[in-house]
Amino acid sequence: MQRLFAYFERNSIRFELFRLVVVLASAALVISLVGGTMFEWNNQQKHLRQSLATIAEAAGTAASAAIVFNDSRAAKQALQILVARKEIEAAAFYSLQGIRLASYGDDAQLPRNIDQLSEHLPDFGLFLSSATLYQPIWLDDSTIGYIFVRASLRDYRHGFLLHAALAIGVNLLGLLLVLGFGLRFLDNIVKPVKELADTARQVRRAGNFSLRATPPGSKAARNEVGELIDSFNAMLAEIEQRERELSNYHTSLERMVLERTEALLAANAELQAAKDTAEAATVAKSRFLAAASHDLRQPIQAINLFKDALNKTALSAEQQRISNFLARSIQSLGDLLNALLDISKLDAGAIRPAPELLDVQDLFGSIDAEFSPLAAAKSLRFKLHFSFGPMSLCTDGKLLQSLLRNLIGNALKYTERGGILVAIRRRGQQALIQIWDTGIGIAPENLATIFDEYFQVANPERDKAKGLGLGLSIVKRLAKLLDTEIACRSRLGRGSVFEFCLPLAGHALPSNPGPDEAAPARAAPASAADARHIAVIEDDFMVAQALQVSLEALGMRTAVYGSAEEALADPGIAAADFYISDFRLPGASGLELLDTIQRLTPRRIRAILLTGETSPGWIEIAQSARWPVLFKPVELSKLLALIEAQDAGR
């Protein structure tokens, strides 16, 4: 039984096919059985009717005269022919009036008279014990009486049941045959499929692609299932092959990765070692430099003293000249040592910033004292701008001075014409410190590298006379110590600005106005002027800076443009409250520029033209202009007065 269940596993293809065979065969056999039985039933009934009707008719015919002549004895004799039919239990003749003339067999089974009966043939019934026939007796073409026959159905029923039993037996036998053969043929289909499914399952479970499905016998191998198995095996073979290749590849890949990882680790370790070495070397270098510069300072100091001593002796003109060269060489050596010392000290972390309250005026005073003569020596303007009110920074004064000294020194170094402006302005809680110059400028591609050691603008040959290139790298280190960052903007050939922010110290001290020439400007009503937006168009950088710084000190907002083209490129140019324009601008005159701006806006623009020209032609042009013209040099107070006058006249 267990094996049978395994054999007909539910949902298996064998179960499905077997069910199909059973259902089809059963249906066919049931149809045949029912059909045969119905046919047999019909047959039995027909036979019963025919046989009874025939014998009844024979008896009637034989007895016709007896009936006509009312001869019961003769009629009874005639009924004796029914003996031939064992199944007939009883029979009788009736007259036309329905009176029984003669009877045969058991009288109790016969109706006394037949008034209620109608003519009928016997019906076959499985549960009837007997069937009755009632039909007229004819003489020639007229009815002379009736015959009634009752026949036992036992033999008929036996015959029918025997037939039915036989049919059922035969059908069951047929079903068994169908199932037997069906199962044999099923196996031809199912076994290979099952083999295929089992193999596929094993392959899936074990992941073993070396398994193969067994191909069926030669006969089944020719059908689709055989083909399927062959294909499946071929597929498995291919997968096995691929997997082997993949596995090999994987192994080699793993080995490769391992090798690479080891190499990488080794390289990393080397790199780390190198880094450690380098850092150690840097520290060592810095220490060495600090020690060396300190030690070198002593002999230099000595040389300096010897040089002074030498100068005190009587020297010839030639000796005096050599002594001067010597002094300059000593100075250079001292500067170099100082710079080296600074860098090494900074790199070594030997310097800690000590923030203190630093008065801006004091700071700028010392800067002015130090650099004004140097600028004057190079014929450069050196201007300082700082607000008139008291302003204090909270920072390390020595480091800040060193930083400014480096930046201003650089500015002086790279500026041949124009000047240098050092400005400090409030920016919220911070002070913005700017160092402007009109020097050679820095190309955009170089801006990123100027803070590196030994970078020198326009000095790839490293002209020793121009310094060592250590300045900006020191600046970078100093700014870092002061917790700020240096930004640099520059235009090649026009100048540069270096700027940085430092925190302001607490609240401002009470104002202490001093008597100076800026008093009228400061006295000017600030409320109206505050909102003013003044556009300055000036190609001379220093003049433009001076104007901007002065006007902004009065609380005005300024925008500075180097040319008419630059001014017109600004989409907000027409919205300015006031224009201060140089008369002679590159490419176009200030007058033309103001006319162009006037065309951009419907309101009448207010402006002042500045010019350095004093020829009579220029004066004529100026007088014909719609705007006032001032001749340089212009004093700030006069400029402000004109601005105020135009404001009043609007």
Added chain:
Amino acid sequence: MTLKRIFLWMVVALALPAPGLAADAATEQSLRAALVFNFIKFTEWPPAADGNALLRVCLASNDPVQLAALDALDERRVRGIPLTTARFRRQADCDVIYVDSGQRWKEIAEKRASGSVLTIGGYAGFVADGGMVEISLQDDKARFDINLLEAKRAGLRFYPQLLRLARRIVE
């Protein structure tokens, strides 16, 4: 004779009212007429020129009751052929002749010509006189004798069922 049998007789005597003489005679004559009709039923005539369109029954009797009973057969049909009844005049007009006495049969037999005529007699000795069917009533029970020889001679055929009922058959 047992008690049961006496009882049965008494039941029969009580159930059947004693018939009067006239009524008795009429019943007997109707029985005879019915017998005549039944004999015609079981007799087959040879095919005739006129196609047996009519069966003529001739009555040779003076008994008015008997005549009336036999006249009742008029218009009745056998195998679809209508019967007509008439008093006997000559044989040529008859297919069936009913004779009630030997006297009249002698008169008829003297003038008899050959022909397919069924002869039925109502008196004893008719078959011996050369008649074909002799009716005799015994205890209200009809009996008959048949002269098959005469019938064959006349070309008539009796149904075998009839012959089986006959008391005596002359061949």
